[in-house]
Amino acid sequence: MPxxxxxxxxxxxxxxxxxxxxxxxGAGPRRPGQGSREAHPMFRKWFRPTALDxxxxxxxxxxxxDRVLVLGxxxxxxxxxxxxKAGLSGRTCAVDESPxxxxxxxxxxxxxxxxxxxxxxxxxxxxxxxxSFDLVVLRDVGTHDRQSRAAAVQEAWRVLRPGGRCMVIDxxxxxxxxxxxxxxxxxxxxxxxTEAIDVLKGQGFVAVRTLAERDGLRFVEAVKKQS
Numbered sequence: 741m742p743x744x745x746x747x748x749x750x751x752x753x754x755x756x757x758x759x760x761x762x763x764x765x766g767a768g769p770r771r772p773g774q775g776s777r778e779a780h781p782m783f784r785k786w787f788r789p790t791a792l793d794x795x796x797x798x799x800x801x802x803x804x805x806d807r808v809l810v811l812g813x814x815x816x817x818x819x820x821x822x823x824x825k826a827g828l829s830g831r832t833c834a835v836d837e838s839p840x841x842x843x844x845x846x847x848x849x850x851x852x853x854x855x856x857x858x859x860x861x862x863x864x865x866x867x868x869x870x871x872s873f874d875l876v877v878l879r880d881v882g883t884h885d886r887q888s889r890a891a892a893v894q895e896a897w898r899v900l901r902p903g904g905r906c907m908v909i910d911x912x913x914x915x916x917x918x919x920x921x922x923x924x925x926x927x928x929x930x931x932x933x934t935e936a937i938d939v940l941k942g943q944g945f946v947a948v949r950t951l952a953e954r955d956g957l958r959f960v961e962a963v964k965k966q967s
Contacts, residue, residue: 797821799951799959800907802875805829809899811863811892812879813841816848818909822877823854833857833873835866864891871901878908886935893943900964906945908936908960912953936960 796818802808802825810819813836823832832855836842839860846858861867863881876896882889896906933950937960940948945962952959 794818794821795955796909796957796959797825799909799961800875800877801905802826806875807831807873808833808875808877809866809868809873809896810834810877810879811866811896812836812881813838813845813858815879815909816841816845817852818877818879819845819856820849820852820854823849823856824852828855831857833859833868835859835861835863837862863888864895866895866899868899870898871904873899874901874904876900876904876906878906880909880911883910886939889936890939890942893939893945897943897945897964902964902966904964906940906962906964908940908958908962910936910958910960912956912958914956933958933960 794817796815800822802822804825804827806826807830808822808826810822810833813819813834819832819834826832832849834842834845834856835858836845837860842858842860846856849856859867863878876899878889878892878896881892893906900906933953936958937948937950940960940962944965946965948960948962950958951961
């Protein structure tokens with residue numbers, strides 16, 4: 741465990757415990773033969789990166805005790821991360837039309853030490869009671885089919901409590917490359933932000949907005965208005 745800096749150091753070139761530790765680990769240009777800072781034993785002990793804190797989790801705002809539903813199991817690490825945030829006092833469910841994807845999500849969550857409930861069903865016909873979730877995440881659901889998206893949003897509205905949040909997370913299309921030469925496409929079209937917003941507003945959601953487009957993902961947030 742690193743010792744804390746002397747009082748005089750607070751007014752020097754570094755002034756936080758984090759900066760002090762980084763200073764100890766050798767911030768600045770690396771000398772030939774000197775390993776990376778991340779390889780330092782102290783760094784590995786205290787600042788291990790975790791797969792359970794991706795950008796998408798921060799964007800959803802999931803917290804301890806939340807009841808979370810994820811529609812679409814193509815991103816099992818996200819589901820595991822949300823389950824870790826909700827904790828044992830919350831509940832995390834994941835649904836996908838593909839039994840294989842749903843089962844994979846369950847295995848990944850178990851490996852990450854998170855508890856989730858998985859099921860295989862169409863997003864337009866969920867087997868959950870109304871107003872039983874605080875947060876519903878649509879992960880690449882209906883990205884190429886407006887009717888499928890609208891049906892999933894309708895179910896999200898049904899199972900969300902008043903004041904609950906719906907988060908649409910879409911993978912953005914990658915332009916160019918070999919796939920573009922053959923007319924291929926990965927992710928969704930850039931214009932789908934407006935489409936997602938229109939579908940959410942049409943269902944009755946309020947405070948609908950695009951939060952961000954980062955790391956190849958688009959985040960659209962909406963709130964189910966209070967009764």
